[in-house]
Amino acid sequence: MSEYVVLMEHITKTFPGVKALDDVQLHLKTGEVMALLGENGAGKSTLMKILSGVYTRDSGKMEIFGQDIVGDLNTKQAQDLGVAIIHQELNMCQHLTVANNMFLGRELIKNGRLDTKEMNRQAQEQLAKLGIMDLDPNATVGDLPVGRQQMVEIAKALLINAKVLIMDEPSSSLSNAEITEMFRIVHELKAMGTAIVYISHRLQELHNIVDSVTIMRDGKYITEGKFKDFTMEEIIANMVGREITNQFPRDQVARGKKILEIKNLNAGRMVRDVSFDLYEGEVLGFSGLVGAGRTETMRAIFGADVKESGEIILDGKKLTIRKPDDAIRQGIVLAPEDRKKEGLCTKLSIRDNIALPNLDLICNSTGKINKKIEDEMIEKGKNSLTIKMPGPDSQAGSLSGGNQQKVVVAKWLARESRVVIFDEPTRGIDVAAKVEIYQIINTLKKRGIGVIIVSSEMPEVMGISDRVIVMCNGKVTGEVDPRTVSEEEIMTYATQFGENAS
Ligand SMILES: Nc1ncnc2c1ncn2[C@@H]1O[C@H](COP(=O)(O)OP(=O)(O)OP(=O)(O)O)[C@@H](O)[C@H]1O
């Protein structure tokens, strides 16, 4: 028998207009944690969907636990063989309970009825194996934070006795505490002999858990080996096909006049008396722990959430913003953090996604779309971001995760705004595309636009902002110069719960 639990060779897969995989190989051993790396659209998710039976390969050899897979493999067969996948975009049934989700498609039946009691018992048992004691199997999944939902997915994988677990960007929407817990669980699974394929664009975290790497580029296999035999520069160069010298480019632009003034903003529990200024040609970073109120502050400014009190002054003029449309028309736009829920209509084309918030610019007085303006707008968005896509009419949901994020950004680049707010703009985006987004931020800055960026990645917010505001528990707790501040100092502000702690 082969020494590999999974062996894939010469795998190809073509979608209409895209060769997603071209002669790719992957070798995974028992108890190994392998990082599968590559830029957005490199084919990582596609390869893993083939291994888990979601997609069928066009050609190539595939062995799972030494068993040659002849012909197509479906998801049920893959599960029976011990392969489980946690998808990049978690797809759980939000309205079902924890236990129901874990037993989906394999429900236990007693006397012709669902045996809820036994399913709950077994669900709890699996969760306990992962060291999770405080999660009610009867809780509705949609009510849980993303980190917990992910634990349910992992427990579900244990339930089907998975010996190969694929984790497609599990950390991209977790808080630091949740990531630490996930790492602990990965170590536990590994100790039980589970082999894991771990996909992530957060290269800094890999050293915590990874034994080996396989690197892909443009649908092709590039290299593999032990993680410790690569430097980070080598990994990046293999992913990108060239060296990236400056991961965080920050252009110097003279700070202009004050554009935006936020005065004593209050909105719900998470935005308490927030005040700050933003200047022309400035990138203002917002740092803090997940849940500090940064997203809520931006949503309140943008009119996505109701404000209780406070003033928003743009270019010296007090604005009334009751809904996002008011903000957009007056020159304040927001690229939200959750692209699937709020940033994109995944079923619509890329064209429609870019056109939708800009209809005021592309419709004539009778409300008819001016095709020429629309085409120019799509071109502009596409070119400024090098979105990898078959054409503007493809469905936004069929793009790779990172390319979807670029569409979210592209729709705002199509219009002239005074203030652009980015909430976690590079989540799930590869290292080269991140630099592209930073360059766009630099371009906006040079045009005299005020940019706000909310980011949980400390190196990012420190690397590209001109000034950083730190929030904790709904309040502004500090303002720092990112060129001179230490991470410790920021953490001090980020944990300053003070008298507001609840
Ligand atoms: N269902 C689909 N229909 C059409 N094209 C697809 C489909 N799924 C993937 N593709 C295309 O295949 C290519 C590889 O995509 P894939 O999702 O595997 O990339 P990835 O490496 O996972 O990227 P990311 O890091 O952004 O998630 C992309 O060009 C993508 O647009």
Ligand SMILES: [Mg+2]
């Ligand atoms: Mg992917």
